[in-house]
Amino acid sequence: MSEETFAAPEGAAKARTTRRRRRALLAAGVAVAAAVTLDGGSGGTAGGTTLPPATAQVERSTLVDAETVDGTLGYGSETTVTPRLRGTVTWLPAAGATVERGERLYSVDDQPVVLMRGALPLYRPLRDGVEGADVKQFEQNLAALGYDGFTVDDEYTGATADAVREWQEDVGLPETGTVEVGRVAYATGDIRIHDVRGQVGDAAGAQAVLSFTGTTRVVTVDLEVDQQRLATRGAAVGVQLPDGRTAQGEISAVETVIDLGSAGGAGQEQEPETKLEVTVALDDQKALGTLDQATVDVSFTVEKREGVLSVPVAALLALAEGGYGVQVVEGTATRIVPVEIGLFSGGRVEVSGEGLAEGMTVGVAA
Numbered sequence: 188m189s190e191e192t193f194a195a196p197e198g199a200a201k202a203r204t205t206r207r208r209r210r211a212l213l214a215a216g217v218a219v220a221a222a223v224t225l226d227g228g229s230g231g232t233a234g235g236t237t238l239p240p241a242t243a244q245v246e247r248s249t250l251v252d253a254e255t256v257d258g259t260l261g262y263g264s265e266t267t268v269t270p271r272l273r274g275t276v277t278w279l280p281a282a283g284a285t286v287e288r289g290e291r292l293y294s295v296d297d298q299p300v301v302l303m304r305g306a307l308p309l310y311r312p313l314r315d316g317v318e319g320a321d322v323k324q325f326e327q328n329l330a331a332l333g334y335d336g337f338t339v340d341d342e343y344t345g346a347t348a349d350a351v352r353e354w355q356e357d358v359g360l361p362e363t364g365t366v367e368v369g370r371v372a373y374a375t376g377d378i379r380i381h382d383v384r385g386q387v388g389d390a391a392g393a394q395a396v397l398s399f400t401g402t403t404r405v406v407t408v409d410l411e412v413d414q415q416r417l418a419t420r421g422a423a424v425g426v427q428l429p430d431g432r433t434a435q436g437e438i439s440a441v442e443t444v445i446d447l448g449s450a451g452g453a454g455q456e457q458e459p460e461t462k463l464e465v466t467v468a469l470d471d472q473k474a475l476g477t478l479d480q481a482t483v484d485v486s487f488t489v490e491k492r493e494g495v496l497s498v499p500v501a502a503l504l505a506l507a508e509g510g511y512g513v514q515v516v517e518g519t520a521t522r523i524v525p526v527e528i529g530l531f532s533g534g535r536v537e538v539s540g541e542g543l544a545e546g547m548t549v550g551v552a553a
Contacts, residue, residue, distance in 0.1 A: 238516065238521065238550075239514055239516065239521070239550025239552075240550075240551075240552070241550070241552075242548050242549065242550055242551060243548070243551045244546060244549075245496055245543060245544065246496070246497055246545065247494060247545040248494075248495070248497060249491065249493045249494065250495060250530045251492075252489040253486060253487060253489065253532075254414070254486075255486045255487075256408055256417075256484075257483075257484065258406045258408040258426065258483050259407050259408075259480075259483070260404060260405075260406050260426075260479070260481045260482075261405070261406075261479065261480050262379055262400035262404060263400050263401050263405045263466060264407070265382070265398040267384075267395040267398045268292070268372060268396055268397050269392065269395045269396065270300070270392050271309075271368050272295045272368075272370070272391055272392065274295040274390075275389070275390065276293065276294070276391050276396055277294045277297045277387060278291070279293050279383050279385060279396060280292070280293065280383070280397065281380065281383070282380050282382055284379070285378070285380075286379075286380065286399070288302060288303055288332065288377065289301060289302070289328075289332045289358075291358070292372050292397075295369075299359060299360070300370060301358060301370065301372070302371075302372055303325070303328040303371050303373055304374065304375065305324040305374075306324075306373065307320060308373055309321065309366065309369070309370070311368060312366065312367055313343055313366040314343060314348070314366075315345055318343065320341060322343045322347075323339065323341045324373075325366065325371070326339045326347060329347075329351070332354070334350040336350055337349070351365070351366060352364045374399070375401075376402070378399040378401065379399060379400050380399055381397075381398045383397050384397055385397065403472065404469060404472060404475055404479060405439070405467060406436060406469065407464060407465065407466055407467070408464075408467065408485050409462050410464075410465055411463075412462070412463065414463070415463060417489060418438065419489075420439070420441055421438060422487070422489075423488070424436050424437065424438060424467055424485055424488070425485070425486040426467065426469065427485075427486070428481065429478075429481050429482070434469050434475065435471075437468050437470070438465055438466070438467055439466050439467065440465070440466040441463060441464070442464045442466075443461065443462075443464075444463070446460045446461075447459050492537055495529065495539075496538055496539060496545060497532075497537050497538060498513055498536060499534060499536075499551050500534055500536050502549045502551045502552075506523075511527075512525045513538065513543075515547055515548070516548040516549065516550055521550065524543055526539060526543060527539050
């Protein structure tokens with residue numbers, strides 16, 4: 188937080204600037220003493236012989252802008268699955284089970300719905316003559332599962348249909364050479380069944396039958412919008428586990444989430460709320476042991492300033508000329524030294540200015 192060069196008062200505009208700076212400090216939890224006036228040069232001016240109620244030292248140290256917030260260890264956000272096929276649900280996986288590419292996710296009319304990898308849903312039947320990105324995505328999966336004899340591109344040819352018949356025979360489906368809508372469910376990777384919501388015997392398509400997550404444990408954190416400075420993709424974070432151990436991680440995703448609210452008590456509507464959902468990828472899954480769900484403390488480090496001069500925040504004085512200063516105490520005399528302020532951390536603030544040195548004594552507001 189850098190300040191402008193100190194100058195003589197310039198009327199109402201200057202006064203407004205001073206008030207804005209004071210409000211900014213107060214918003215950050217900073218108590219600023221009443222405004223004082225400089226009489227002279229940048230080396231500081233005499234402030235009289237009235238000693239402050241308390242004093243502190245100008246220290247040279249490392250300041251860190253860090254914040255610790257609550258997070259949740261788990262497998263990330265859930266995705267629900269509702270069958271596109273019509274019929275009867277005849278098989279469902281168990282909660283906690285892992286499903287890989289090419290494996291059965293659930294069954295309708297005793298025929299499997301197969302998991303494959305991709306971001307584009309199967310929105311139309313795939314058959315000979317169809318072209319598009321959905322064809323290429325499906326062919327990439329066929330090739331990854333070991334089927335060949337076709338070219339992986341965006342054209343569904345007779346060769347593709349032959350490979351599909353071979354795949355259908357292997358998984359126990361009618362060998363039609365056509366992939367019907369709902370026969371394949373796509374996810375970006377292997378999945379873990381989070382919750383089984385349906386039952387065997389339910390009508391397929393009437394409701395969601397299960398939800399899933401990824402298979403890798405992550406930490407999720409909900410931040411307020413005014414904490415956006417913490418949410419930098421790729422930044423390193425520390426995670427304290429319930430048993431006191433610390434795991435290291437990195438911010439892998441930041442998503443803005445808008446909660447539209449709902450009807451509150453007495454018919455009142457709750458206002459929409461915007462938050463940031465931060466996902467932290469952990470460096471070492473083995474270090475977590477068998478822990479798969481817990482509340483954790485997540486430490487974000489935004490900025491680190493090494494070897495800088497600092498004073499207690501309560502040592503800052505708001506100058507009528509604009510900006511800030513400190514009251515340097517020298518025996519029974521005092522003088523005001525203007526300073527530029529930087530990083531705030533742990534009740535101290537980075538300061539710099541001509542004539543300011545480590546070890547000086549400064550006044551602190553009571």
